[in-house]
Amino acid sequence: MKAVTWRGVNEIGVEDVPEPTILNSHDVIVEVGLSATCGSDLHLMGGYIPAMRAGDVLGHEFMGTVAEVGSGVTKHRVGDRVVVVSFIGCGQCWYCRQGLWSLCDNGNPNPGITEALWGQSIGGCYGYSHALGGWAGSHARYIRVPYADQGAFAIPDGVSDDRALFASDAAPTGWTGAHQAEVRPGDVVAVWGAGGVGQMAARAAMIMGAERVVVIDRYDNRLEQVRTHIGAETLDYEEVNVPAELREMTGGRGPDVCIEAVGMEAHHPGPQYLYDQVKQQMRLQTDRPTAVREAIYACRKGGTVFTLGVFAGLVDKFPLGAVMNKALTLRGAQQHGHRYIPEILDLMGRDEVRTEHLATHVMPLDDGPEGYRMFKEKEDGCVRAVFRPGG
Amino acid sequence: MDLTATTTVRRPVGEVYAFWRLLENLPTFMEHLDEVRTTDAKSSTWVASAPFDRKVEWEAVLIEDVVDERIGWRSAEEADVPNQGTVSFVLAPDGVSTEVHVHLAYEIGAGKLGKAVAKYFGEEPHQQLDDDLRRLKQVLETGEVVRSDGAPWGKRARKEFPQRPAQPLTADERREVLGV
Amino acid sequence: MTAALGNVASLAARAGGSVVRQVRSALDPSSARPAGAAQPASGWLVVTVFREPSEIDTAKPPLAEFGEQIEIRVRPAADGKGTEVAARRRDRQSSGTAASRLSGSDPQADLRSALRRAKQLIEVGEVLAVDPAPHGERTPTPGGTLLEMWTRVAPKAGVR
Known part of the structure; x- marks a missing residue:
């Protein structure tokens, strides 16, 4: 499948990568509907965040449709329209139970890097370097979502895709x-x-x-x-x-x-x-x-x-x-989105939070490098470039 | 060689003790262990993988078992790499979590196998024990070891960086990691 | 706290004020900006007085002393924090540069000082008097002289 990847400092590419499969029983596979660029991606692009590898799939703000469900998942079914929080929290450790989801003890399989930098490791994040777990990002047709009962949220019927998208990261x-x-x-x-x-x-x-x-x-x-x-x-x-x-x-x-x-x-x-x-x-x-x-x-x-x-x-x-x-x-803090997203989706449904204006430039995955360039240069009033992998 | 490591697991002391006491569970989080078989009330057979696809097997004896507090074991006399270990379970200050304190001691002899084992444990044996305890925490708290795309084998200090790119696994890589 | 402030003061005295400007430009990016002093475009100087609007009488000294030279705005502060009393000169003279303000030549200085005194009078009923410094006899030094200059202008200086 096609994916937008980090190729090196200030070098964004589009390449063919394998489709994700279920690796843990709490995983779901989501067919990505919309996937947004985020200002924090620019730090990755510029090489200010270490621990990136050529070929890492970018993107951590996304919504889509559940395409496959792991055996341990109880909340989601194939076909559900979901928005997924960008940080990966297990929901079981002390930090998640305190509502400090971005500090999850278990969501980052590479804690050594951030422990060396900061003394303690934090949770994982999609498409955000190997220091935050080495999770493949969402600028692709499909993405694997671990701890899906915790991290994926069903989108209420009254909330459009382009509004719900930003319940993933910007709003929480x-x-x-x-x-x-x-x-x-x-x-x-x-x-x-x-x-x-x-x-x-x-x-x-x-x-x-x-x-x-x-x-x-x-x-x-x-x-x-x-x-x-x-x-x-x-x-x-x-x-x-x-x-x-x-x-x-x-x-x-x-x-x-x-x-x-x-x-x-x-x-x-x-x-x-x-x-x-x-x-x-x-x-x-x-x-x-x-x-x-x-x-x-x-x-x-x-x-x-x-x-x-x-x-x-x-x-x-x-x-x-x-x-x-x-x-x-x-x-x-990074975001503790799991605790805020239900309320945000509710407010979105009541029109009290509007976000669709942020998606100033919507484009296919093929335009990934151009989208990041426009976003970085803030060209043509670009607030967020958003990819639609389905074309 | 003496190793100590500790972690805090958000599970009751009784549950963590019981999980460890069922020695068959150890390979689910101890990277180098392939299998543990309990043979009678005090004895068990431990199988570990060694370099070049070899297996090392030894008998272990339970030397201490205080319910919800401490488990101690040591290898039987004929082991190639005499070793012993203790794990203590302590209620954490939050009143719900369990602190797990592990102490391992290996006698690495001058023999060929002793050297091979020492090499297998690598430059950072402590880091490996630390990884084992992180996996224990993951298994007890979430039911399984977490696998990201960049680190599909789960937490493994020597493979934190560089690792494979954060993109989905190929079918071959998947077979290698999961065996399916 | 005393030690920190003492260090800043002695440093300032030793380096003849340049340290003060450096510290300020590090802390307050505005002072490093070419376009005028750290004041709002509207020219209002404001203090918040911890009293109800009905308890504020701006027709009394020290603000009344400015007569028609200034205009005054009074409005309640958010969240029960009191009343915002704002004043600005009708001729809208600016405060000048940071350096000129530090040396005491600031057309806004009298108004700033009056606002501060008005706040004290309303809140505590008196303006706090300070003993003359230095206390007792000591040999004059260049650093001491500079510090005295600085403390003399301080009541009228500032960013408000």
């Missing part, structure tokens, strides 16, 4: 950020990054009762999407001074919760951007944290800063003094 990641940052009614919440995840974090914060939600980016079309489809306020960081505007909007206090949804390749207009980029390219630091720095600076005293964008290793000039002296709570 946003929900993870807003919920784990403990957004409460009355909070002012600032979100850095108006991509799919940032938009969903903003929507989650609104649904959790935030008084004001402000999203920060530089792309007009994305900020326009935030105003139209999410209903949050926006700031263009190339036009205004973000911390100053946030101070003004919050009566001098700063936002109660600052969610960073940008990640390790952040862009910034100041000279520190160049500095960080040079250091990153020279591998003197692995991640560019400009949005995190600004979030820490802008956050109100005693507030919470949440890193939802993907970081891999080390950052430089981290303003620990501000974290300590302003008594900030600093948290982060």
Whole structure:
């Protein structure tokens, strides 16, 4: 079958790979309906995440139809329309039982790599390097889904494919950020990054009762999407001074919760951007944290800063003094989607969460390299390139 | 050679003890063991694969068995690689999980076989024991060893990287990994 | 905390303020930006006062001293955090650069200071007075002189 694969740094290919089969009794095979590119894939493309092999199938945000069911699966039947959470959690270990699904003890057969990097291993993720398990991704006609009773969710009839697709990763990641940052009614919440995840974090914060939600980016079309489809306020960081505007909007206090949804390749207009980029390219630091720095600076005293964008290793000039002296709570996470997806699908069915506008460019698998290029360059207002393996 | 390793399994102590006490279960998570047959109340026969498709077989004797607490064994006198082991089961602080503490000791002699065994255990024998315990945890918590596309053989430290690409297995690879 | 702040202060004194600017440009990307000071496009300076809007009287000093030079906006803060009191100069002068603000030449400084004093008066009933420093006799040093300059402008400086 055809699949979009990682061939090397900044080299995406389309190649023929074997069709997946059931390897564990809790597996299902899903015929992929839609499979989205994600900003975090760009870190893989750029070679910022180690442990990729030529031939790895990419893609971790997808929905489709159940095509084959393992003997241990009880929830799903052939023909079910499902959306699958991008992280792989067993549902049985202590972390899964605590609702911290991305930290699953068992979903990553290669824990040694992340243990060496971070001291502990986290769960697995489709199409996201051998450090996160070496799971084949979803940019293919079929994908094998382990622990399917936990990770696959039946899509309600009223929810379209292109809406349900983003219940796989963008929406539950946003929900993870807003919920784990403990957004409460009355909070002012600032979100850095108006991509799919940032938009969903903003929507989650609104649904959790935030008084004001402000999203920060530089792309007009994305900020326009935030105003139209999410209903949050926006700031263009190339036009205004973000911390100053946030101070003004919050009566001098700063936002109660600052969610960073940008990640390790952040862009910034100041000279520190160049500095960080040079250091990153020279591998003197692995991640560019400009949005995190600004979030820490802008956050109100005693507030919470949440890193939802993907970081891999080390950052430089981290303003620990501000974290300590302003008594900030600093948290982060990959997504614990399993606990949020049922609620998200319900909200999608009631039209309270809309995501189909994110899929600006839908194309067949053959256009994989072009889709990633457009997405990376943000060409033609591309917010997400989405592949339809069925053509 | 002395090895220790530990893991925490989210299952009651009684269940983890009972699983281990049924020695026939050991090959489901111990990579180098092919088979364990209980011969009487205290004795059992252990079969391990050795390099060049050879098999090593030895008799083991139960030397300690405290229900829900500890199991100890050692090889009978004629074993090529004298060895002994202890596993203890301790209720974890969360009140529901079980800490599994394993201690293994091998006497690797100067003989030909002793050397072959030492080599087979590889440069990182501790890592292999650690892998065994991860598989034990997976088997007890989820019922099976998890296999990804890049690591279809399951958790195996020496094969974490580089490994096969994260794409589905060919029919041949599938046969090799699953035997079907 | 004291040690950390003390270090920053002594460093600043030794390096003649350049460290302060470096620390600030590391923390606040805005100060490294060419387009003006760290202030919102609207020009409002805002403080949040932990009182009901009905308890806020902006017709009293120190804000009243500005008369027609400023406009004032009062609105409740979200989540019971009090009342946001905002003021801006009608002539909309900017704060200048970070460096000029640090040296005390900031057209917004008096207004910023007045807002802070107004907040203190409403919340605690008095403006906190500080003993003159240094306490007691000591030999003047260049570092000490610089630090004294810095503490003198601090009540009026800042990013608000």
